[in-house]
Amino acid sequence: MGSETTLTLPIIDFTNLKLDDNTSDWEAVKSQVYKALVEYGCFEANFDKIPLNLRKGIFASLEELFDLPLQTKLLNVSNKPFHGYVGQYPMVPLYESMGFDDADVYEKVESTTNILWPHGNPSFSKTIQSFSEQLSELDQIIRKMVLESLGAEKYLEEHMNSSNYLLRVMKYKGPQTSETKVGLNSHTDKNIVTILYQNQVHGLEVLNKDGKWISYKPSSPDSFVAMIGDSLHAWSNGRLYSPFHRVMMAGNEARYSAGLFSIPKGGYIIKAPEELVDEEHPLLYKPYDHVEFLKYYYTKEGQTELFALRTFCGLSSD
Numbered sequence: 596m597g598s599e600t601t602l603t604l605p606i607i608d609f610t611n612l613k614l615d616d617n618t619s620d621w622e623a624v625k626s627q628v629y630k631a632l633v634e635y636g637c638f639e640a641n642f643d644k645i646p647l648n649l650r651k652g653i654f655a656s657l658e659e660l661f662d663l664p665l666q667t668k669l670l671n672v673s674n675k676p677f678h679g680y681v682g683q684y685p686m687v688p689l690y691e692s693m694g695f696d697d698a699d700v701y702e703k704v705e706s707t708t709n710i711l712w713p714h715g716n717p718s719f720s721k722t723i724q725s726f727s728e729q730l731s732e733l734d735q736i737i738r739k740m741v742l743e744s745l746g747a748e749k750y751l752e753e754h755m756n757s758s759n760y761l762l763r764v765m766k767y768k769g770p771q772t773s774e775t776k777v778g779l780n781s782h783t784d785k786n787i788v789t790i791l792y793q794n795q796v797h798g799l800e801v802l803n804k805d806g807k808w809i810s811y812k813p814s815s816p817d818s819f820v821a822m823i824g825d826s827l828h829a830w831s832n833g834r835l836y837s838p839f840h841r842v843m844m845a846g847n848e849a850r851y852s853a854g855l856f857s858i859p860k861g862g863y864i865i866k867a868p869e870e871l872v873d874e875e876h877p878l879l880y881k882p883y884d885h886v887e888f889l890k891y892y893y894t895k896e897g898q899t900e901l902f903a904l905r906t907f908c909g910l911s912s913d
């Protein structure tokens with residue numbers, strides 16, 4: 596009976612909104628953001644602050660990067676898991692990625708770039724850095740709206756100062772078949788907020804609370820996906836949802852995407868503020884260090900856990 600409706604992510608318009616806004620627009624968008632993050636843990640954001648040349652430039656830069664010989668890409672190593680070059684994994688053969696730590700800071704990007712291009716590549720570094728810096732405004736708007744919605748604005752400065760930005764860029768080869776193949780396995784992000792941008796090849800899917808996969812198809816070239824990671828889920832004492840998502844690929848075309856990840860700094864203890872803990876909302880996770888959690892997550896045991904954060908520091912509540 597009836598036709599199946601296609602599930603879509605909520606769409607929220609950030610056009611003309613600024614970080615220091617104090618307007619009714621801010622309040623209206625804020626309530627949409629909070630509702631979407633409680634229900635879906637993510638939404639499509641229309642954000643018009645990244646100029647067209649930069650939006651195009653980022654994909655040209657990604658092609659240039661992933662076209663480098665494998666032995667060059669392998670030079671980008673990091674002591675933090677998933678921050679350097681990742682690829683050639685038998686489990687996800689279509690997937691490759693590269694991380695740029697402190698991606699909004701030119702000198703930091705330049706030092707990573709110089710590993711790959713020993714004579715430097717300033718236009719590449721500038722594209723990565725400008726894209727990250729300009730997109731970080733959206734991350735900051737969302738986090739400010741979340742803290743205000745939780746009545747926890749007094750923690751805003753501490754919250755913002757205890758994180759940094761990683762830009763992770765991805766290439767998914769087309770599987771050369773119309774059959775759908777896994778590009779990236781289902782997972783939740785572990786960081787604070789992730790903002791994703793992709794080329795014209797779709798593939799991102801988000802699991803909703805009813806256990807149905809929502810396929811993301813951007814409604815405009817200004818569309819980004821904003822998503823909650825486990826650490827903001829824990830900090831909000833479970834109020835915000837951190838959704839499972841994956842990438843599924845079909846066809847011949849390569850998918851390029853870029854994710855701006857706000858990440859808690861090592862040594863900073865993630866702890867739900869006391870205002871968010873009461874009889875109705877008992878503390879869900881013991882205070883924890885994100886980097887210690889990542890070390891556990893990337894062990895053999897951590898990789899088999901569906902809810903690794905719960906195993907690592909979850910408190911049973913009954």
Ligand SMILES: O=C(O)CCC(=O)C(=O)O
Pocket residue numbers: 763765779784791793799840841842852853854
């Ligand atoms: O490529 C994408 O759109 C998603 C990537 C992703 O989920 C991740 O890097 O955590």
Ligand SMILES: [Fe+2]
Pocket residue numbers: 782783784840
């Ligand atoms: Fe992810």
